[in-house]
Amino acid sequence: AIQLTQSPSSLSASVGDRVTITCRASQGISSALAWYQQKPGKAPKLLIYDASSLESGVPSRFSGSGSGTDFTLTIGSLQPEDFATYYCQQFNSYPLTFGGGTTVEIK
Amino acid sequence: QVQLVQSGAEVKKPGASVKVSCKASGYTFTTYYMHWLRQAPGQGLEWMGIINPSGGSTTYAQKFQGRVTMTRDTSTSTVYMELSSLRSEDTAVYYCAREGVVGALDWFDPWGRGTLVTVSS
Numbered sequence: 359a360i361q362l363t364q365s366p367s368s369l370s371a372s373v374g375d376r377v378t379i380t381c382r383a384s385q386g387i388s389s390a391l392a393w394y395q396q397k398p399g400k401a402p403k404l405l406i407y408d409a410s411s412l413e414s415g416v417p418s419r420f421s422g423s424g425s426g427t428d429f430t431l432t433i434g435s436l437q438p439e440d441f442a443t444y445y446c447q448q449f450n451s452y453p454l455t456f457g458g459g460t461t462v463e464i465k
Numbered sequence: 466q467v468q469l470v471q472s473g474a475e476v477k478k479p480g481a482s483v484k485v486s487c488k489a490s491g492y493t494f495t496t497y498y499m500h501w502l503r504q505a506p507g508q509g510l511e512w513m514g515i516i517n518p519s520g521g522s523t524t525y526a527q528k529f530q531g532r533v534t535m536t537r538d539t540s541t542s543t544v545y546m547e548l549s550s551l552r553s554e555d556t557a558v559y560y561c562a563r564e565g566v567v568g569a570l571d572w573f574d575p576w577g578r579g580t581l582v583t584v585s586s
Contacts, residue, residue: 392565392572394510401560401576402510413574445510449571453526454500454512 360384360448364457370465377433379460381446386426390450393422393431396459397442405444406431436462467491469561469577476583482549485580487561494542495519498564500573501535501546503557511557515564516544551584558582 361384371377381391389409394402404413406422409429419434433440441464446457472486487499501513514525516535523535534547544561559580562573 390570394573401562401579402573403576404565404572404574407565407572407574447510447572451570452524454570456510456512459509 359453360387360450360455362446362448362455362457364444364446364460366460367458368461368463370463371436372465373436373438375436375465377436377440377462379431379444379446379462381424381429381431381457383427383429383448383450387448387450389425390448391422391424391429392447392449393420394445394447395440395442396445402445433462467563467575469563469575471559471561471577471580474581474583476585477551479552479584479586481551481584482547483551483582484545484547485559485561485582486543486545487577488541488543489518489563490542492563495539496567498568499537499544500562500564501533501544502560502562502573504560504579505554505557508557513546513559518542518544548582551582553584556582556584 363382365380391409393406396402405416410422421432423430443459443461445459468490470488475483477483495518500515516523518537532549537544562576565572565574
């Protein structure tokens, strides 16, 4: 199975900060990566697919980049509603797997 | 709009089975594959398997092979996930999630709201 390693596992940031989360795959997955946001008690919400395509309705401050084994989710200017846990997910091959998550907390 | 409505919370004893349902609406049920995932308390997300609502074919994660069964009822646009031989480690929120693109190996969108299954003696 392809392993995804996210870093950091948590971070503290302030409103307006630029935030970057990294996801590294154990083998090359081309651009077969998605990013999700999850708030407490809620289901995950798709943000980015195909590594860099923004899901409809998702604010443009969210962006994704990368291919192969190294990927990045960037939040351009952190807003109060962005404090949540973020997960990457690969869809290059079964079993579909997720990174361990990055929790973005208020500084 | 696309909606996935899951059944309510369950409490089961170790060794029992649980069957969770997910009723789809807002799109043609047989067009999109459906996934099942779970999330243990305070933990990350884990993919369990996928079902093709059209023909009923399934692919399960190796971890759950022999314990999980995914089925569907096209007359009610509902998919089911049954997990047997429950143990405490199966305590989790179980999600159904539709595939993002028809017939592709891809992402999950949208998701159901989740069903909490608690396994306790």
